[in-house]
Amino acid sequence: PRVFYLTRHGQSDYNLLGKIGGDSGLTDAGRKFARRLADFAHNHVGMKVEKDEETGEEKRTPQPARLWTSTLRRTKETAQYIKHTKIPAFKWDNGDEVEWIQFQGRARRNLDELYAGVCDGLTYKEIEEKYPEEFARRQEDKLTYRYPRGESYMDVTLRLEPIILDIERTREPILIVGHQGIHRLLYAYFMGLPREQAPYVNIPLNTVIELTPLAYGCTEKRYLLL
Numbered sequence: 001p002r003v004f005y006l007t008r009h010g011q012s013d014y015n016l017l018g019k020i021g022g023d024s025g026l027t028d029a030g031r032k033f034a035r036r037l038a039d040f041a042h043n044h045v046g047m048k049v050e051k052d053e054e055t056g057e058e059k060r061t062p063q064p065a066r067l068w069t070s071t072l073r074r075t076k077e078t079a080q081y082i083k084h085t086k087i088p089a090f091k092w093d094n095g096d097e098v099e100w101i102q103f104q105g106r107a108r109r110n111l112d113e114l115y116a117g118v119c120d121g122l123t124y125k126e127i128e129e130k131y132p133e134e135f136a137r138r139q140e141d142k143l144t145y146r147y148p149r150g151e152s153y154m155d156v157t158l159r160l161e162p163i164i165l166d167i168e169r170t171r172e173p174i175l176i177v178g179h180q181g182i183h184r185l186l187y188a189y190f191m192g193l194p195r196e197q198a199p200y201v202n203i204p205l206n207t208v209i210e211l212t213p214l215a216y217g218c219t220e221k222r223y224l225l226l
């Protein structure tokens, strides 16, 4: 696409409790973010803004866009206020209109958060107490460390390959409502960062990262929706 957007889900109950993974819903703050994200989606992602060269006036036309979430509750709830409005796309000579859906939505399992296996649902403190050796090993090599019965960042890299291909060949703007671990990998890939850095990239809540692909890498802009 010409441009695409990465955002984490709004604050979840587990975020508030400091627990990792799980499938919790949003807190009140998380729902507030979801409302702001819907405004952003309608006024920005799904809106083409052009300037009339003669009058200098802004022309705003709704445009088709894609909305991808994971299959987890917190991302779906974050996308819930984004409307799938029909917009006229094309008019034939006889007056017939072809319609587009402004946001075409898809929940994709490959976008689900890195699965922490036996540690799913614990806080980092609980992991350190229950599984001290695992905790230490993860600190040593976060990229290749695989949670017992769970995944590593490297594992997730593999399941993100089809997503990356889809991003690259989709023409419309895409808004991806995902997770911290997932967006670290997508961001690192598109910004051309070394893999080893990916698990440490800062992907804050309440923020939309706009990426504009160039021949190599991307330019980025961040919007804090508070």
Ligand code: F6P
Binding pocket: 015, 019, 020, 021, 022, 113, 114, 116, 179, 180, 181, 199
């Ligand atoms: O805490 C939110 C979260 O998305 C967890 O679900 C996930 O395990 C974690 O972040 C990934 O971050 P890190 O790899 O730094 O533990």
